[in-house]
Amino acid sequence: MTPTELQRIIRETVQAEGFSRHGKGWILLGTDAAWLLALDTRHSHRYSIEVGIDLYPLSGTVRPKSINFCHILTGLEQMKSATGVGTYEVRQAFSLDFDMDDESRHMEVRRILTALTDYAHGHPDVNSLRQSHAAGELRPSIMLREARTILEGPLRGNE
Numbered sequence: 001m002t003p004t005e006l007q008r009i010i011r012e013t014v015q016a017e018g019f020s021r022h023g024k025g026w027i028l029l030g031t032d033a034a035w036l037l038a039l040d041t042r043h044s045h046r047y048s049i050e051v052g053i054d055l056y057p058l059s060g061t062v063r064p065k066s067i068n069f070c071h072i073l074t075g076l077e078q079m080k081s082a083t084g085v086g087t088y089e090v091r092q093a094f095s096l097d098f099d100m101d102d103e104s105r106h107m108e109v110r111r112i113l114t115a116l117t118d119y120a121h122g123h124p125d126v127n128s129l130r131q132s133h134a135a136g137e138l139r140p141s142i143m144l145r146e147a148r149t150i151l152e153g154p155l156r157g158n159e
């Protein structure tokens with residue numbers, strides 16, 4: 001599989017799952033949180049999906065053009081608790097250096113991205129993100145202090 005073919009599979013999968021093109025990545029708008037995904041090239045044939053979460057209470061009506069400006073940043077590899085997909089599985093599927101036939105890679109990339117997008121669809125708001133954070137599902141690489149304050153706050157309806 002070529003890098004161009006992998007990028008096409010990623011693009012088609014996330015767009016079929018309801019994400020729309022946004023800057024250099026894709027976005028899913030929720031009720032008070034947005035999920036941003038971006039393809040990251042680690043090496044010439046190794047890729048990863050970077051995940052950013054924008055919290056509307058902190059950003060107002062303006063959505064960031066890049067995941068680098070999101071309040072919460074992580075990678076697909078760190079989301080095992082949320083997606084059920086392990087680090088090794090992600091690295092195998094997204095590394096063109098790994099010996100995997102094209103059809104198997106295609107199916108695995110789609111399966112992994114569908115798990116991620118399903119999770120994003122299930123967490124469109126701050127309250128569901130609070131629950132996820134409290135359950136230890138959301139393991140960010142970077143979380144702004146203001147975002148942590150919001151996620152560690154009381155659940156709405158339970159206050």
